[in-house]
Amino acid sequence: MMVGLFKNEVKKLYSHWRSFMGYILFLVLIPIIMWAYGKGADGIPSAFPENYSDLFLFTGKLNNGLTAAYFVLNFFWVHIPFLIALVGGDIFAGEEAQGTYRIYLTRAVPRWKIFVSKVLASFFYTFTIVVLFIIMTLGLGLIWHGSGDMVVFHEGMLILPQSEALYRFFLAYIFAFSNMLLVNIIALFFSTMVKNSIGPMVGTMAVIIFFLALTSLPLDVFDSIRPYLFTHYFDNWKIMFYDPIPWGKVVQSMLVISGHSIILLFAAFYIFNRKDIVS
Amino acid sequence: MNALQTYNLSKQFAHLQALDNINLAVPKGSIFGFLGPNGSGKSTLIKILTGLIAPTNGTFSVFEKQSSEGYKVRENMSALVDRADFYKNLSAYDNLMLMARLSNHDSAQNIDEILNLVGLYQRRHDKVKTFSQGMKQRLGIGQALLPDPKLLILDEPTTGLDPLGMVEVRDFILKIAKERNVTIFLSSHLLHEVEEICSHVGLIFNGKMENQGSIETIFSSIDQVTIDLEIDKKPETVKILSTLEGIESIQELPNLLKIKIKYAEIPTLIQKLVKDDIKIFGISQRNRLETFFLNRSRDQS
């Protein structure tokens, strides 16, 4: 039964054109960025003053596919949430707006199964978006610009050897994926509360922007609350590229993100399960 | 055994008591007409039975499966609630496939059979957003039949249909009730429709059950009826009628007489007029159920 319900939700999800926006965006925009990166990046990070290039002999290039993928991830991680919210916000609210709850919820199927199938379908979408992103950045980057050591920024410049880069990317993508799942859950949560899809999308982005502002503004007054804001850990995928990887911070981040996710998921289920469908 | 039984079912919305201790019994195999004015609680009751709304108090059972068993109470039941709305970017076939998966009736054969039954097989691959409201209603009835239910709840099934469509749906309801042995719980505003096809009727006013029973029982409680009489000699007819018993009022209209008369006295009236050489061009009786309904509405207000 769950497989059938999941198939249903995936079918419904992909019957909307908006579900393909993210894929189209990545398929068109990322290759352009990758191509432009290849044209514009210098061989040596520009942080080095020019004079010092007289003192040294260099070999290898830092502007390779790995650095390009890092660069694009750095840029895109703020934008991907919008694509997630676009779809996640419609999962519940869209049904209520269309009136299809009146045929879908009147069957002999417990609401928790329908809730789980919707959540899984939404997670599946998030997963495919992230996978496509990985293919278009890392995959295309490696094909186009080759491999090599990569330069990342952590309290200065850090050169990471090629042998470590791939597994660090793997960890970073897992981390980024968990962040995107949280964005998805926030959109789902709002979606259970309202009857149109626009509200959850806008609400999710508003929440993210608001908390990102509290996280990023260089004002000491917010220092005490930052560790409790999920956006404080939003770009913590970068710590997978630190040397050494601060595993304590990783665990802390995952706990906070998971905590937020679980609480919001249960809240969404509570709302959906007890909801009266009156119209 | 009753197909559907409610026990003191109540629903409170904020400041509105939408349903107040509803005790309803729908006999197995019947076509039960559920009547009530707008805002009387018909849709609220149907939404409780179909799991869209939770009751504030009370329980119900469907073929002896209790509402306390949660979703399992709906195992023998299917419904079309309000207007038929579907996933408009999907085809008719895909919509039915979605619904079929909810009840493990997702074979292509089953779906084709339903599409044929509701006359939409030729349009099965067209997106529902291209359908007229009538087609959507038919598809709605189709999705309700997919799980092969024993109790079928239809909330205003002829909404949006043209007169031909309405007749088709009525015939369809009768057919499936007979051929598939399905108990039908039908909520409708169209009293003549209910009188035509229903074996049992229940009336709800202001969230309370007013009356329920077989159609004969209901009709037998209807003492007086109104008939329209089309005759040639109006003044003579009025004179004759004034001598008869059981006539409460006579209203003269340009081409006919509207007579309020005891139901049992109608044959006597006809015999008398024929005997007195009055030519009767036409005699029609206002829908008895309508009469009953209007009388009850008046009593309530």
Next chain:
Amino acid sequence: MRRLLLLFLIISFSFAQDDNKAITILQGINANYSAIQDFTTEIKVDINLPGFRMPNKDVKYFYKAPDKSKIESKGFAFVPKDGILPFAELVKRDSLKNLTITEIIGDTVVITLVDTFQNQEAIMTLKVHEPSATIIQGSASINNQNILTFHIHYISIHGIYLPDESAIDLLLPPDFKKIQMLGTSPSQAKKFKEKIKDNKEWVDGKIHLKFSNYIVNQGLSDEIFEEAVETVD
């Protein structure tokens, strides 16, 4: 009068002897370098610059006289030129500005001169081990600010002295500290900026090179250097 003239002549001769000694020493170093037609070596590079981190690298170094050099490594790497054949161009020149022997300690001679370094006039100090004609320590100062210091330990390979181990101290301008702000959050960057605002100290960086597996004068082909040609300073 004659005594004064004699004293003048003795002092002048002494100075002339010093200049000549310095030139001779530099010529000795040049002779050591000139004996090298080509060589390859493997270098373990350990770089320690504030705000810049790189894992230890294994680099292969190629040199062919008079001025071709190249490195190869898995991934990105760099090595300081002065840590390998220090002042190789300088010691070839006939005339050098302000060339003086400032100190003699046993068989070690300290020579100073003025030359161009990083396009600026710099005071170069060379500590030379006379018997081996090798520069065991060197530094460059610009406007009284030490820019570069290196210590080199040599080994002899077929009579040619080549570095075994080099330790290079780089002094980078105060602005170089800003590189440490890369990758920090805006609040952290703000705090860091406040911290370094009045700090005008130059930044100390260290590079350590360990040489091994020398192959000297085996006839390297020019093709090796065709992809990237670098000059040895």
